[in-house]
Amino acid sequence: MLALYVPRASPVHRTPAGWKLLALAGLSVLVFAVPTLPVSGGAVAAVLLLGLAVAQLPAGVLLRQARAVLWWLVGLFVLHAVLTDVLTGTLTVLRLLALVLAAAVVTATTRVTEMVAVIERICRPLEWVGVRPARIGLVIAMALRFIPLIAERADRIREAQAARGGLPRGLRGLATTVVPLLVQVLQMAHTTAEALDARGADDEPLPRRRRRDR
Amino acid sequence: MKTKDLVYIALFAAITAVLGLVPAIQVGPVPITAQTLGVMLAGAILGARRGFLSQLLFLVLVAIGLPLLASGHGGLAAFTGPSAGYLISWPIAAFVVGLLTERFWGRYNLAWGILANVVGGILVIYAIGVPVLAAIANLSPEAAIVSGALPFLIGDGIKAVLAAAIAVQVRRSYPVIETPQRAVALR
Amino acid sequence: MRLRRETAAPVADPTRGVELRAVGHVYGDRLVLADIDLHLTERRIGIVGANGSGKSTFARLLNGLVVPTTGSVLVDGLDTRAHVREVRRRVGFVFQDPDAQIVYPTVAEDVAYGLENQGVPAAERAERVAEVLERYGLAGHADHPAHLLSGGQKQLLAIAGVLVMRPARIVFDEPTTLLDLVNTRRVAQLVEDLEQQVVVVTHDLDLLHGFDRVLVIDDGRVVTDGPPDSSVSAYRALMVHR
Numbered sequence A: 001m002l003a004l005y006v007p008r009a010s011p012v013h014r015t016p017a018g019w020k021l022l023a024l025a026g027l028s029v030l031v032f033a034v035p036t037l038p039v040s041g042g043a044v045a046a047v048l049l050l051g052l053a054v055a056q057l058p059a060g061v062l063l064r065q066a067r068a069v070l071w072w073l074v075g076l077f078v079l080h081a082v083l084t085d086v087l088t089g090t091l092t093v094l095r096l097l098a099l100v101l102a103a104a105v106v107t108a109t110t111r112v113t114e115m116v117a118v119i120e121r122i123c124r125p126l127e128w129v130g131v132r133p134a135r136i137g138l139v140i141a142m143a144l145r146f147i148p149l150i151a152e153r154a155d156r157i158r159e160a161q162a163a164r165g166g167l168p169r170g171l172r173g174l175a176t177t178v179v180p181l182l183v184q185v186l187q188m189a190h191t192t193a194e195a196l197d198a199r200g201a202d203d204e205p206l207p208r209r210r211r212r213d214r
Numbered sequence B: 001m002k003t004k005d006l007v008y009i010a011l012f013a014a015i016t017a018v019l020g021l022v023p024a025i026q027v028g029p030v031p032i033t034a035q036t037l038g039v040m041l042a043g044a045i046l047g048a049r050r051g052f053l054s055q056l057l058f059l060v061l062v063a064i065g066l067p068l069l070a071s072g073h074g075g076l077a078a079f080t081g082p083s084a085g086y087l088i089s090w091p092i093a094a095f096v097v098g099l100l101t102e103r104f105w106g107r108y109n110l111a112w113g114i115l116a117n118v119v120g121g122i123l124v125i126y127a128i129g130v131p132v133l134a135a136i137a138n139l140s141p142e143a144a145i146v147s148g149a150l151p152f153l154i155g156d157g158i159k160a161v162l163a164a165a166i167a168v169q170v171r172r173s174y175p176v177i178e179t180p181q182r183a184v185a186l187r
Numbered sequence C: 001m002r003l004r005r006e007t008a009a010p011v012a013d014p015t016r017g018v019e020l021r022a023v024g025h026v027y028g029d030r031l032v033l034a035d036i037d038l039h040l041t042e043r044r045i046g047i048v049g050a051n052g053s054g055k056s057t058f059a060r061l062l063n064g065l066v067v068p069t070t071g072s073v074l075v076d077g078l079d080t081r082a083h084v085r086e087v088r089r090r091v092g093f094v095f096q097d098p099d100a101q102i103v104y105p106t107v108a109e110d111v112a113y114g115l116e117n118q119g120v121p122a123a124e125r126a127e128r129v130a131e132v133l134e135r136y137g138l139a140g141h142a143d144h145p146a147h148l149l150s151g152g153q154k155q156l157l158a159i160a161g162v163l164v165m166r167p168a169r170i171v172f173d174e175p176t177t178l179l180d181l182v183n184t185r186r187v188a189q190l191v192e193d194l195e196q197q198v199v200v201v202t203h204d205l206d207l208l209h210g211f212d213r214v215l216v217i218d219d220g221r222v223v224t225d226g227p228p229d230s231s232v233s234a235y236r237a238l239m240v241h242r
Helices: A017-033 A037-054 A059-068 A070-083 A086-109 A112-122 A124-129 A133-163 A170-198 B003-019 B035-046 B048-063 B084-107 B110-137 B141-148 B150-173 B180-185 C055-061 C084-090 C107-118 C122-135 C151-163 C181-193 C228-240
Strands: B025-027 B030-032 C018-027 C030-040 C044-048 C070-075 C091-094 C169-173 C197-201 C213-218 C221-226
Touching: A017 A037, A017 A086, A017 A112, A037 A059, A037 A086, A059 A070, A059 A086, A070 A086, A070 B141, A086 B110, A112 A124, A112 A133, A124 A133, A133 A170, A133 B003, A133 B048, A133 C107, A170 B003, A170 B035, A170 B150, A170 C091, B003 B035, B003 B048, B030 B150, B035 B048, B035 B084, B035 B110, B035 B150, B048 B084, B084 B110, B110 B141, B110 B150, B141 B150, C018 C055, C030 C055, C030 C221, C044 C055, C044 C228, C055 C169, C055 C197, C084 C091, C091 C151, C107 C122, C107 C151, C122 C151, C151 C181, C213 C228, C221 C228
Parallel strands: C044 C197, C044 C213, C091 C169, C169 C197
Antiparallel strands: B025 B030, C018 C030, C018 C070, C213 C221
């Protein structure tokens, strides 16, 4: 699976994922609590310095994330320039840019497995209400496994339809692919659940309070 | 939760991800992506609880750094941008679609399906997405509606109809809500 | 279908094999299996039958994936109804479609899954995973994405994920249906080399060469039970009259 992680040997990469997430949350509180140009502009500069100089990320990585929100930013600036004033527009855009870039830096410097570990740790208190943290790791892994599988099955269905002379495009094409695809994968889910049980999916000790099966 | 529920949850998170690969259809200047179709389908096929968890799982996958949003976007940046509210609303939208679908299950057809999808998959998403947009982007409520709801209305309406049509057919051949025994009998 | 509680301290007797006593099974209002009384102790047992004859359900009875509606199934003396977890530890299950069985994105992770459930410590886990990957020619693919494997490799991976758990008996549900000739032969050889008791449900009659016992299931009943030659010809005769 193509992840957004960019391997480098930098202090930013070595910082534990939990700290980076806290820092990101702190930054978002700061830029909204202190809505001034120096704070927002300074945040953008600091994030760029951290990402490009310290973490040595290629500029393209940050640019790509910024481009995803580019039209929003342009639109918002114009809207504010017309309706309110240019200063508010600049402030809004800088603030968003700082957060988007900071989040992109965290994502690019933290491995997916580290993030999964953080999520399992955050979810540990949920054990009390019957959620098993190990199962969170399992469903994440399963979803990653299913993405290429589903894409492949969708291709096969489209090929089968094309072979019989049908090649519906657009919305109709989507519907005629999705219905058989869903029926196929739902049937597969039944077998997958059996296979998981056969390999001991429900072997772990039961938590103190277990929800009743539906 | 049965093992099978875990598989369903992973499956529909993956389906929303795969729908992100479908090229956006251009309606005027606004690109319509297929991903909220996945949100509606999760609710309409799995029901409220599993639908909610599947879309929550999808958001977790995005948050941990996978480029699963339409056009290869992803990571934490998606949760800090102006459209963060729309994204965060997806599990709740799937929940509401699922709740209504479960309520209509005995007489579920295209019309009831569209109703469930419009309420859960459009109104709920806008009700969360638009105010968040207004807050993050300093917009007045009117400006937020004009820029963050109206342009998407046609595309979302089409998706609500499409998702209902798909759900009706899937319900006929492989119902997941309420009648888990039949799935076994089909083998 | 699942039990709320495991009854305490099951005592297994490996010499007893698998016993089916007056087993019947019903899905909804459809009778799938009826009047099955069998004692399975042979090392190589084949099950054949037409589509919809009930043989898949039969296979699932043997490790508690399906619990019979009437009668009981005992594995090493343990009732599958009361000791489903212990039974599943003893009986591995390989499915027809490896894609449905592989749940982790990479090869080694997937093989390790069952061991994690058994609570095997990480170091031993890594060792045992490496060992089976080596044995089935997947050592070079340990960190590869599972979806890039060929059909044959996927089935080997699915089998490795079961064998790594060292079950005493293994049930195969049509393991070669989706494979080409080369891979079918490879799986046949693999089954032959296993030391464990093996029960194979199959449409591939060649796979049954050298087996100790073959059952023919038709319309939910065992209609023939004997050595492969006589069972296979009885099965062919049965199908001709359809």
